[in-house]
Amino acid sequence: MTKPPVLILGGRSDMGLAIARRFAAAGHPIQLAARGAQGLEADRADIALRHGVAATLHEYDALKDAPDAWIDALPNLPGVVVCAIGYMGDQPTSEVDQVQAAIVLRSNFEAPALILAAFANRFVARGSGALVGISSVAGDRGRGSNYVYGSAKAGFTAFLSGLRNRLSGTPVQVLTVKPGFVATRMTEGMKLSPALTAQPAAVAAAIEKAVRRKRDVIYVKPVWALVMLIITHLPEAVFKRTRL
Amino acid sequence: MNVEGWGRFPRRDCRVTGPRSEDELRAQVSGGPLIARGNGRAYGDSAQNPANTVDMRRLNRMLAFDPEAGQLTAEAGVLLGDVIDAFLPRGWFPWVTPGTKYVTLGGAIAADVHGKNHRRNGSFRSFVDWIDVMGADGQVRRCSRAENPELFDFTLGGMGLTGVILRTAIRLRPVESAWIRQTAIAAPDLATAMEALEAGSDAAYAVAWIDCLCTGKSMGRSLITLGEHATRAELPDAKRADPLRTPPKRKLTMPLDAPSFTINGLSVRAFNALYYRKGAWASGVDYVDWDTYFYPLDAILHWNRMYGRKGFAQFQCALPLASAREGLEAMLRAISGARQGSFLTVLKRLGPQESAFSFPMEGYTLAIDFPVNPKSLRLLTELDAITIAHGGRFYLAKDSRMTAETLRRSDPRVDRFLAMRADAGRSGAFISGQSERLSL
Numbered sequence: 001m002t003k004p005p006v007l008i009l010g011g012r013s014d015m016g017l018a019i020a021r022r023f024a025a026a027g028h029p030i031q032l033a034a035r036g037a038q039g040l041e042a043d044r045a046d047i048a049l050r051h052g053v054a055a056t057l058h059e060y061d062a063l064k065d066a067p068d069a070w071i072d073a074l075p076n077l078p079g080v081v082v083c084a085i086g087y088m089g090d091q092p093t094s095e096v097d098q099v100q101a102a103i104v105l106r107s108n109f110e111a112p113a114l115i116l117a118a119f120a121n122r123f124v125a126r127g128s129g130a131l132v133g134i135s136s137v138a139g140d141r142g143r144g145s146n147y148v149y150g151s152a153k154a155g156f157t158a159f160l161s162g163l164r165n166r167l168s169g170t171p172v173q174v175l176t177v178k179p180g181f182v183a184t185r186m187t188e189g190m191k192l193s194p195a196l197t198a199q200p201a202a203v204a205a206a207i208e209k210a211v212r213r214k215r216d217v218i219y220v221k222p223v224w225a226l227v228m229l230i231i232t233h234l235p236e237a238v239f240k241r242t243r244l
Numbered sequence: 245m246n247v248e249g250w251g252r253f254p255r256r257d258c259r260v261t262g263p264r265s266e267d268e269l270r271a272q273v274s275g276g277p278l279i280a281r282g283n284g285r286a287y288g289d290s291a292q293n294p295a296n297t298v299d300m301r302r303l304n305r306m307l308a309f310d311p312e313a314g315q316l317t318a319e320a321g322v323l324l325g326d327v328i329d330a331f332l333p334r335g336w337f338p339w340v341t342p343g344t345k346y347v348t349l350g351g352a353i354a355a356d357v358h359g360k361n362h363r364r365n366g367s368f369r370s371f372v373d374w375i376d377v378m379g380a381d382g383q384v385r386r387c388s389r390a391e392n393p394e395l396f397d398f399t400l401g402g403m404g405l406t407g408v409i410l411r412t413a414i415r416l417r418p419v420e421s422a423w424i425r426q427t428a429i430a431a432p433d434l435a436t437a438m439e440a441l442e443a444g445s446d447a448a449y450a451v452a453w454i455d456c457l458c459t460g461k462s463m464g465r466s467l468i469t470l471g472e473h474a475t476r477a478e479l480p481d482a483k484r485a486d487p488l489r490t491p492p493k494r495k496l497t498m499p500l501d502a503p504s505f506t507i508n509g510l511s512v513r514a515f516n517a518l519y520y521r522k523g524a525w526a527s528g529v530d531y532v533d534w535d536t537y538f539y540p541l542d543a544i545l546h547w548n549r550m551y552g553r554k555g556f557a558q559f560q561c562a563l564p565l566a567s568a569r570e571g572l573e574a575m576l577r578a579i580s581g582a583r584q585g586s587f588l589t590v591l592k593r594l595g596p597q598e599s600a601f602s603f604p605m606e607g608y609t610l611a612i613d614f615p616v617n618p619k620s621l622r623l624l625t626e627l628d629a630i631t632i633a634h635g636g637r638f639y640l641a642k643d644s645r646m647t648a649e650t651l652r653r654s655d656p657r658v659d660r661f662l663a664m665r666a667d668a669g670r671s672g673a674f675i676s677g678q679s680e681r682l683s684l
Contacts, residue, residue, distance in 0.1 A: 042305040044308045045305065050329075052334075
């Protein structure tokens with residue numbers, strides 16, 4: 001049986017590429033979508049050669065392309081869409097620069113939500129498909145150190161939850177992924193606890209498995225579920241004085 | 245962070261960078277002296293530079309495959325094991341492989357590694373069509389036998405000191421199965437072992453494991469294994485159905501350092517005697533999967549922890565054919581005399597070698613490992629002297645402790661290598677712990 005194509009939105013990111021490789025290893029054709037997609041030719045060739053699957057590149061600008069028109073221009077509708085779009089920005093800059101803050105909010109909430117919603121409608125019409133949104137533990141509670149990014153991820157998490165609720169009873173899966181810290185370009189140079197930090201390949205493996213098993217919400221490292229349980233249950237009077 | 249070679253000695257605190265693209269690599273090269281590092285399988289300090297150790301493993305894309313020529317084009321950070329995973333199911337295998345599949349292509353080129361088929365097929369170099377090398381000026385030059393041949397010559401075996409190896413095109417060999425037809429021969433002494441290796445010239449692969457603690461008449465007692473890629477037709481029925489697939493192997497791991505006292509003359513003697521008896525009893529013909537045949541030690545992840553926290557030192561020399569027998573006997577006497585046992589004493593016959601700075605030479609190569617302690621370091625110095633007295637030389641990928649003087653006394657090619665290094669700013673741009681220790 002041929003496996004359905006997997007589309008990676010944000011295919012340039014370390015996580016996006018790791019997810020592409022993992023699904024390719026499982027035999028899925030791969031569509032990589034990113035800005036300046038032609039720059040990913042070496043990665044495309046690698047995926048195709050290593051795993052003997054078809055791999056294609058698709059130019060995609062999450063903040064500019066209109067979702068419906070962009071999807072209609074794809075050569076074929078994928079079976080699985082993984083949204084690995086994200087932009088953390090610099091929190092102090094986002095506090096004073098509304099243009100940057102808007103880009104952070106739009107990149108982490110508006111754009112991912114709108115494109116997955118557009119895919120959702122097509123998947124429901126077709127009667128199959130999986131929608132994977134990579135959100136963040138930063139969205140579980142707003143913190144002073146990154147709440148612009150965190151609040152956008154909170155919005156995205158809520159959107160995925162609502163979409164999953166709406167689509168329950170249809171064959172379409174909606175998976176929310178909260179990876180915790182991941183060793184990628186975005187976190188390079190940060191001091192991260194090794195016990196809380198996952199490798200991109202581990203995130204990818206967890207996602208591929210969660211899609212197969214039709215899961216709803218996953219933390220990649222289980223310890224994060226506990227950490228966030230504690231953080232979300234701290235009384236606000238206490239939480240507001242923390243520096244996390 | 246702490247950076248160590250496979251022998252875990254020496255260990256140094258190094259700044260490590262990990263470029264994701266040619267441009268990011270160029271920025272590192274223009275930022276000051278550095279050494280490229282692959283998967284850290286060289287034993288000593290070949291891939292350590294405190295100022296900048298450049299981890300090449302993110303540049304690990306396979307770029308093209310030409311099934312007519314069996315030619316794979318790939319970035320230097322691709323692991324040999326990845327090549328096998330991707331291409332063995334399609335009927336291709338590397339022409340030359342060292343004893344571990346966890347080496348990068350860049351590392352295999354830098355050390356110009358060899359395998360159990362050097363006599364027949366030469367070193368890794370024989371199947372490298374071209375290499376892209378980034379120089380001190382940040383320019384990438386393609387080098388091959390026809391284009392920039394001097395750079396090609398010195399980059400193979402040049403230990404990363406001629407520039408950063410970025411991409412390569414290598415050829416793979418077509419195979420009908422993933423199985424090796426193995427013939428095991430027990431040899432009661434060194435002379436018989438060498439005769440068997442000489443007689444094994446028709447075999448694709450040949451290697452001898454020596455029980456290095458035997459003295460007197462049984463000195464050099466060995467198990468010799470010859471190997472051939474099995475054809476589909478010769479395989480037993482169960483294997484013939486899907487000849488390119490082998491059953492998945494369970495990986496063991498060495499989770500902790502063994503305490504240093506567990507490796508001593510007694511435990512090694514017992515292991516070696518048992519291993520020889522078992523091998524001698526089981527000698528004959530057998531079909532062995534590729535992973536077990538080529539990479540027995542890869543089955544135990546972190547096997548280097550067996551020697552404890554202090555690490556271990558490898559010794560590997562090549563001796564010319566004419567003086568090999570005499571040199572090997574002198575070495576085995578020194579080893580058993582010092583009662584410094586080694587689990588892994590391996591003897592191979594080497595064929596002719598063309599290259600400017602590669603390790604192999606026509607003759608024999610002996611590889612031994614020892615835990616690092618004052619006694620074994622004294623023995624290693626003694627083995628150095630025996631090697632030099634018999635016209636041999638040393639494998640830089642294994643070396644962690646020889647002196648600049650020892651290298652010069654063993655290898656007259658050093659002067660030409662230094663002249664090459666002095667050219668185009670290489671000696672100021674590409675520096676490793678090893679190059680400083682050896683004044684290269």
